[in-house]
Amino acid sequence: MFSDKVKIIIRSGKGGDGHVSFRREKYVPAGGPDGGDGGKGGDVWFYADKNENTLSSFRYMRRYSAEDGREGQGSRKSGKSGKDLILRVPEGTIVRDSVSGKIIADMSGENQKYCILKGGKGGSGNMHFATSTMQAPRYAKPGGDAKELEVELELKLIADAALAGFPSAGKSSIISRVSNAKPEVAAYHFTTLTPHLGVVKVDEDTSFVMADIPGLIEGAAGGAGLGHDFLRHIQRTKVLVNVVDASGLEGRDPVEDVKRINEELRIFDPVLAERPMIIAANKTDLLPPDSDSIDRLRSAFEPEIKVYPVSAVTGEGLNDLIYAISEIISGLPEETVVYSQEYDPEKELATGASSFNVRFDPRDDVYVVEGPLVEKMLGYTNLESEKGFVFFQKFIREKGIRDALVEAGVAEGDTVRISEYEFEYINDGDEEVPDGV
Ligand SMILES: Nc1nc2c(ncn2[C@@H]2O[C@H](COP(=O)(O)OP(=O)(O)OP(=O)(O)O)[C@@H](O)[C@H]2O)c(=O)[nH]1
Ligand SMILES: [Mg+2]
Structure with missing residues (x-):
């Protein structure tokens, strides 16, 4: 099971209470107030972590808490501050308030660290409350409240190019040959269950990120197969690579396959139909010498969508494919889309109090x-x-x-x-x- 959407409850630490105590010394009958301050409660942070690829680590636990601050102590000693809680999420994770669905933070671009819930302030100890008229204050401030919030994490992978295609078209085979990603490759459908990202090195100073996503089937945009959740990932990619089994060995027609995949993309999000696309006509090593698959693909889709005959097994044509993808990416604007904040927990929860x-x-x-x-x-x-x-x-x-x-x-x-x-x-x-x- 792949989880690219999870709901968790996060809680910051409560501030430690201020302490009430009085100095005790030999021969001093009534010492002054010496209760120290409570420690600050821990904050809850999100960090974007390049080493994380999925949200699956959040599947096993629902509740995540920072530590509470400790109570102040006598002799003017402050209580210990509670430890912050740091939650590491893959880059491109969107954090939403689960009730309103509003965006709290998009962990992309410049936004690599975000303090989502502040811990409560430590309460002042009674040492602060002595006045000329009140020399023995029995009052100390309680620590600030912990804040709790249910959030939904959603991962939108940030890849420059995504491989989309029917199961067993050879997407994972391609990415494992051209990048550092090593997803499982096998002769059965839906081998890939979770998206994989890989870095493709084009030359010394050029590289791009490629995503291998689970196979799409007809009806994917409407929820069929595994595809729906993964279509979301390709919304942010700059280039779509339509991977098709050109050999037609499974009795399919490559031209129809490309059209069907395009149709699913369009239904899911019409914007995807406008994305730059190229076709990787895979498994050319299996093509009979008299096959007209490549020609038929070319006449059906070129010049709008260029066709690259490749074989993930022999490696033939893969370099040309990589250069073509890289060329398209370099012609596109650099920036990643970063969603702006719609919900500020500090403000919303303060009024909630x-x-x-x-x-x-x-x-x-x-x-x-x-x-x-x-x-x-x-x-x-x-x-x-x-x-x-x-x-x-x-x-x-x-x-x-x-x-x-x-x-x-x-x-x-x-x-x-x-x-x-x-x-x-x-x-x-x-x-x-x-x-x-
Ligand atoms: N002969 C030949 N076989 C290939 C080629 N590319 C992939 N295959 C085989 O096709 C089968 C499916 O390959 P995968 O790379 O797992 O296909 P996929 O598109 O990732 O499939 P899903 O993850 O199920 O969507 C495997 O048995 C591969 O060895 C190729 O270029 N030539
Ligand atoms: Mg695969």
């Missing part, structure tokens, strides 16, 4: 309030203390959570669940609760 959701759960007969806003509040509020509870009530009212509960149909005496806490809903009117925090 103020969100909450209210729903009625009929199974337990409770109203559930959930989301980063309440989770965060509960993280720094002690509901067991009176002050904490007063703050909580005020928060519920001011952030519109009570209104949302009312809208969802809550009535006096109903149960409301927030995280692991359950409360009885009491309509406390709109009277001001004294600001106790």
Whole structure:
């Protein structure tokens, strides 16, 4: 199985909490605050890696987390920062927000490294909060939140030329002769299951990247065979090489084969029909002396599409083919298409932090309030203390959570669940609760 599209969940590290402590020294009864800062949470990065060819390494695990920052310590010691998480992806990988499908980063061109999720900031320890009136602050800042996001990775290979053709036309045989790629070659259809990239050296200073993709069959553009996923890869290639078995040994007609492949390309993306193309008429070593295959191909497609008779077995004609491809590439503009960002996780998730959701759960007969806003509040509020509870009530009212509960149909005496806490809903009117925090 080849995976050129995977969904994973990534999470940056939470910032370490600031620490509350006081200096202890002999003969000093009450030392000053000396709680250190929490460490920063680790970031999540994507690196474009030339040695990676597929996304298959992401198939085994769904969740990828950077390390959390550690809590600060006494004696003004900072907590350790969490380790960054670096995810290596093949060049040409597009990272999308999986919900909206919007592009976060295209790991192509100049974009070789991208920090996709920043770790939470470390919280300040209580050593920072001593003032002339508050000499023994029992308060330290909690670390910044971790961020979590589901992303979809999609690989679009970046190759200059792609070999397209029916199964067993000899695509893998050709690429393994002319480049450093060594895909499997065999006499059965669909030998190649994943795209292979190879570097073709034309001369001392010229080379290009060639892609061997799994065989296409009729209906590939509509999802038949293995082809559909791989057609995506050739959208970015500059030159298409239509590889055809010119010997017609399997009882096929080479002219028809070329037409069918072209038709699949066109259906998949009409732009592909405009791409420069050449035909590699392969297996010439098997041609009977009186064969008219090459002539028929030429008269059907030249001069628009040039035909190159080759044999991947004897090597005949391969040099001419390589020069022809190289010539076309050198006449084309250099730049790779790099998609621009449509979704900035930093911004989107920051606004997400103020969100909450209210729903009625009929199974337990409770109203559930959930989301980063309440989770965060509960993280720094002690509901067991009176002050904490007063703050909580005020928060519920001011952030519109009570209104949302009312809208969802809550009535006096109903149960409301927030995280692991359950409360009885009491309509406390709109009277001001004294600001106790
Ligand atoms: N005689 C001869 N046989 C060839 C030539 N090129 C390929 N073959 C044979 O044709 C068969 C298929 O070759 P592959 O290179 O695996 O074909 P492919 O197009 O990559 O096939 P898929 O990966 O299944 O799409 C193998 O048995 C090859 O040895 C050639 O030029 N001459
Ligand atoms: Mg193959």
